[in-house]
Amino acid sequence: MRFIPRSPEEGINVSKEHPLVEAGTLIVGVGLIFAVIAVALIFLVEIALYFVPAEKEAALFEDWLPNDIVAVSEDDERSQAVDALLKRLSQHYPNSPYSFRIAIDDSEFMNAMALPGGLIVLTAGLLDAVKSENELAFIIGHELGHFKNRDHMRALGRGVVLGILFVAISGSGAGSNYGASIADLALRGFSRSQEASADEFGLGIVHKEFNHVADSWRFFERIDEGEGELLDLMTYLSTHPSPDDRVDALIMLAGENGWSITGELTPVSW
Amino acid sequence: MGNMEKIGLALNFGVPLLILIVAYFVGNFIEKKHFRQIIRREKALHGFPVTTFQALPPDWQVGRAEMVTGSVVVSLDYFKRIIAGLRGLVGGRIKTYEPLLERARREAILRMIERAKKGGYDAVINVRLETSRLANARGNGHGIAGVEMLAFGTAITLNQR
Numbered sequence: 001m002r003f004i005p006r007s008p009e010e011g012i013n014v015s016k017e018h019p020l021v022e023a024g025t026l027i028v029g030v031g032l033i034f035a036v037i038a039v040a041l042i043f044l045v046e047i048a049l050y051f052v053p054a055e056k057e058a059a060l061f062e063d064w065l066p067n068d069i070v071a072v073s074e075d076d077e078r079s080q081a082v083d084a085l086l087k088r089l090s091q092h093y094p095n096s097p098y099s100f101r102i103a104i105d106d107s108e109f110m111n112a113m114a115l116p117g118g119l120i121v122l123t124a125g126l127l128d129a130v131k132s133e134n135e136l137a138f139i140i141g142h143e144l145g146h147f148k149n150r151d152h153m154r155a156l157g158r159g160v161v162l163g164i165l166f167v168a169i170s171g172s173g174a175g176s177n178y179g180a181s182i183a184d185l186a187l188r189g190f191s192r193s194q195e196a197s198a199d200e201f202g203l204g205i206v207h208k209e210f211n212h213v214a215d216s217w218r219f220f221e222r223i224d225e226g227e228g229e230l231l232d233l234m235t236y237l238s239t240h241p242s243p244d245d246r247v248d249a250l251i252m253l254a255g256e257n258g259w260s261i262t263g264e265l266t267p268v269s270w
Numbered sequence: 271m272g273n274m275e276k277i278g279l280a281l282n283f284g285v286p287l288l289i290l291i292v293a294y295f296v297g298n299f300i301e302k303k304h305f306r307q308i309i310r311r312e313k314a315l316h317g318f319p320v321t322t323f324q325a326l327p328p329d330w331q332v333g334r335a336e337m338v339t340g341s342v343v344v345s346l347d348y349f350k351r352i353i354a355g356l357r358g359l360v361g362g363r364i365k366t367y368e369p370l371l372e373r374a375r376r377e378a379i380l381r382m383i384e385r386a387k388k389g390g391y392d393a394v395i396n397v398r399l400e401t402s403r404l405a406n407a408r409g410n411g412h413g414i415a416g417v418e419m420l421a422f423g424t425a426i427t428l429n430q431r
Contacts (some may be wrong), residue, residue, distance in 0.1 A: 015365040026356040
């Protein structure tokens with residue numbers, strides 16, 4: 001028997017397709033599929049919001065305080081004064097299903113958040129920066145506006161949906177970091193129109209409380225003038241519209257409604 | 271989104287992306303180099319009989335016989351792993367794995383032949399290939415550290431052929 005040596009043939013067992021082509025196709029394709037699923041799920045969130053009215057939400061999240069988002073500083077002596085201001089302001093949001101609560105987060109960055117169940121989180125850094133009750137009233141009023149429009153639930157729903165989707169893609173565990181980041185983004189990112197609408201509601205509340213809206217936007221003007229530190233500013237800007245656009249919009253809003261932009265100011269008690 | 275979150279986001283997404291790009295170029299470079307080397311060695315060993323016969327042809331007269339093995343352990347690079355992960359969502363040929371296993375097969379056979387030549391044998395018959403998965407210590411042993419490709423066969427000397 002004769003033996004005829006042959007070399008292995010090339011290219012039988014290995015695809016000729018360039019690995020980057022496969023990578024590109026897969027990334028774009030899978031990305032598209034998941035984008036479609038994400039949009040569908042976000043639509044479902046809207047439907048769910050319809051079926052979970054604010055009353056149910058308020059009851060469900062009555063004592064909810066997410067320790068991984070909020071580091072509550074329990075012994076902040078300003079909490080009573082802020083609470084009192086909130087009580088006064090929430091009277092101008094009649095028939096609200098929520099019983100609003102304040103939690104002061106010990107972060108030095110300036111921020112305010114609306115969380116399910118009527119929980120308003122203000123950072124200690126923000127309280128350090130406000131100079132009058134009028135400024136603070138507008139910030140709280142703005143968060144009340146988010147509750148009125150249920151932006152907080154929408155954001156939470158989206159965050160949860162995108163988080164679950166991410167864990168589903170990456171398998172349990174491995175992708176949970178990404179999932180958390182995405183969820184976090186969705187949780188905090190209100191759209192511009194949501195912010196503008198909350199501003200409108202907030203300014204209305206301030207007017208009802210003080211009969212004028214003087215200094216409502218003084219806080220943002222100060223940020224714009226660069227009084228705060230740069231890091232603070234970036235933190236604030238990333239979740240809210242740029243201060244000078246916002247101030248312009250607020251001045252216009254006050255003009256349209258005939259709200260006085262001068263009046264007596266109440267300094268903060270701390 | 272605060273600064274810390276921006277940094278966190280950059281770490282969460284930027285670092286894996288960077289590793290992915292580096293892994294692609296490094297992995298590609300090593301793979302091409304390995305294939306060139308395999309083809310060179312195969313040419314050098316051209317003509318050495320390697321068969322899958324279980325039984326000898328009747329006219330072969332065997333002197334010595336010994337089992338010879340050649341084994342290689344290969345691992346995925348990060349790029350291949352990620353692309354295969356995406357492929358796992360939709361199914362189909364995992365094309366990025368194919369050259370990897372091709373390299374492993376040919377390398378294992380080459381090592382087996384080199385072993386046989388070193389032992390002064392003339393041919394290897396009844397060649398078989400085996401693979402086994404090496405589990406990773408991380409991920410509770412579910413992760414894959416690599417794959418072993420084992421080629422083995424019976425090396426023989428021929429008195430005449």
